[in-house]
Amino acid sequence: MDLLIGTSNPGKMREYAEILGELSLRLISLRDVGLQSLEIDEPYATYAENAAHKARAYAQASGLHALADDSGLEVDALDGRPGVYSARYGGPTDRDRNIKLLGELAAMPDAARTARFLCVVAVADPQMGAVEYGHGTVEGAVGYGICEATGGFGYDAVFIPEGFDVCFSALSPGVKNSLSHRGNAMRSLIPVLRRMAHT
Numbered sequence: 001m002d003l004l005i006g007t008s009n010p011g012k013m014r015e016y017a018e019i020l021g022e023l024s025l026r027l028i029s030l031r032d033v034g035l036q037s038l039e040i041d042e043p044y045a046t047y048a049e050n051a052a053h054k055a056r057a058y059a060q061a062s063g064l065h066a067l068a069d070d071s072g073l074e075v076d077a078l079d080g081r082p083g084v085y086s087a088r089y090g091g092p093t094d095r096d097r098n099i100k101l102l103g104e105l106a107a108m109p110d111a112a113r114t115a116r117f118l119c120v121v122a123v124a125d126p127q128m129g130a131v132e133y134g135h136g137t138v139e140g141a142v143g144y145g146i147c148e149a150t151g152g153f154g155y156d157a158v159f160i161p162e163g164f165d166v167c168f169s170a171l172s173p174g175v176k177n178s179l180s181h182r183g184n185a186m187r188s189l190i191p192v193l194r195r196m197a198h199t
């Protein structure tokens with residue numbers, strides 16, 4: 001089965017290629033089908049609604065089964081912000097957003113820096129418009145600075161997963177995917193993808 005990965009974020013694309021590598025799916029990028037400039041908005045207040053909206057739009061535009069996710073970082077000291085608005089928090093670059101987050105947390109005690117990434121992955125069927133969902137989280141905390149490691153993307157440079165003393169950026173892609181919100185969401189969808197591939 002062909003599966004369109006509906007993201008223009010190269011970090012997410014790399015992670016999907018790694019996580020889905022073991023399945024007999026042909027992963028198709030937006031560029032492969034000439035849809036690289038089709039930006040779908042995220043108008044809803046929940047991850048699931050945004051993920052489904054994007055997956056349906058990409059399935060309709062391509063005629064292929066399409067996968068899209070919506071994800072965010074929820075920080076306890078900020079009452080769950082930036083959450084579903086993580087992509088629109090602070091300035092235009094990952095670094096701007098990380099600096100803003102660290103600034104907001106500057107006066108917070110250790111215990112208040114706990115946080116989690118959430119991800120909802122949606123896969124849409126191009127004929128029926130039906131959507132299947134996978135949900136994943138990973139617990140951790142926001143560190144005290146931007147870590148120097150260059151792996152990952154987004155808030156990886158400030159997020160320290162539970163059980164580790166380094167940020168996500170310092171972990172290999174395989175290790176990050178084995179515990180990340182996106183990896184967990186995808187693993188919960190694997191039986192659904194296997195079924196789709198055989199129908």
Ligand code: IMP
Binds near residue numbers: 009070071073180
């Ligand atoms: P969206 O899911 O494309 O709306 O992205 C939400 C925001 O969360 C973006 O700013 C991403 O960079 C960030 N984000 C999503 N997943 C991750 C991740 O695995 N690591 C770091 N940041 C992430």
